[in-house]
Amino acid sequence: MKISKPLWQAIGLGTIAGFRSMSAPAITSHILSQHHSQALAHSPLNFIQSQKVATAFKLLAVTEFIGDKLPAAPNRIQAAGIVGRALAGGLAGASVYKASGNNAYVGAILGGSAAILATFGSFYLRKATVKATKLMDPIIGSIEDALVVGASAGLAKAA
Numbered sequence: 001m002k003i004s005k006p007l008w009q010a011i012g013l014g015t016i017a018g019f020r021s022m023s024a025p026a027i028t029s030h031i032l033s034q035h036h037s038q039a040l041a042h043s044p045l046n047f048i049q050s051q052k053v054a055t056a057f058k059l060l061a062v063t064e065f066i067g068d069k070l071p072a073a074p075n076r077i078q079a080a081g082i083v084g085r086a087l088a089g090g091l092a093g094a095s096v097y098k099a100s101g102n103n104a105y106v107g108a109i110l111g112g113s114a115a116i117l118a119t120f121g122s123f124y125l126r127k128a129t130v131k132a133t134k135l136m137d138p139i140i141g142s143i144e145d146a147l148v149v150g151a152s153a154g155l156a157k158a159a
Contacts, residue, residue: 003037003096003099003100006096006107007110009096010092010093010097012114012151013027013028013155014113014114014115014118015115015117016118016148017085017088017089017092017111017115017118018085018114018119018120018121018122019118020061020065021064021081021085021089022057022064023148024088024089024091024092025048025088026057026058026061027092028048029048029050029053029058032054032095032099033049033050033051033053033054037098037099037100039099039100039101040095040098040099043098045094045095065145068144068145069138069141075123077123085115085116085118085119086113086116087112089112089113089115089118090107090108090109091108091111092111093107094107126140
């Protein structure tokens with residue numbers, strides 16, 4: 001498989017990680033488990049091409065979709081949430097960049113940075129939308145989920 005636009009795919013995956021952290025590694029692993037890259041074959045990132053890893057990330061993503069709607073869900077802008085989203089975006093970005101024959105570190109920086117920006121942007125956008133529309137937070141969260149799924153499908157097609 002040839003990844004056609006690694007720059008934009010790394011940024012897109014990082015953005016997805018800012019909304020839902022596990023979705024970025026899930027879509028990356030899904031794509032790469034279906035279309036193995038020789039560039040990852042002898043890399044520490046090779047694990048992401050495993051079908052078992054792809055399944056595990058998908059389960060984590062679904063769990064996150066559900067957990068996000070619970071009242072006890074922490075704010076994504078808490079330190080642990082920011083770090084987790086940056087790592088998820090960094091992993092996805094590094095994997096896409098390395099799979100396309102580019103420098104994994106550049107992909108990690110792009111994906112991680114996009115995740116941090118999207119974490120804050122999506123948090124404040126969600127809060128403002130809840131306030132402006134008077135809709136319950138879980139409803140807005142479900143709309144976010146739909147955006148993440150749609151964006152993930154688009155990135156999968158672009159790969």
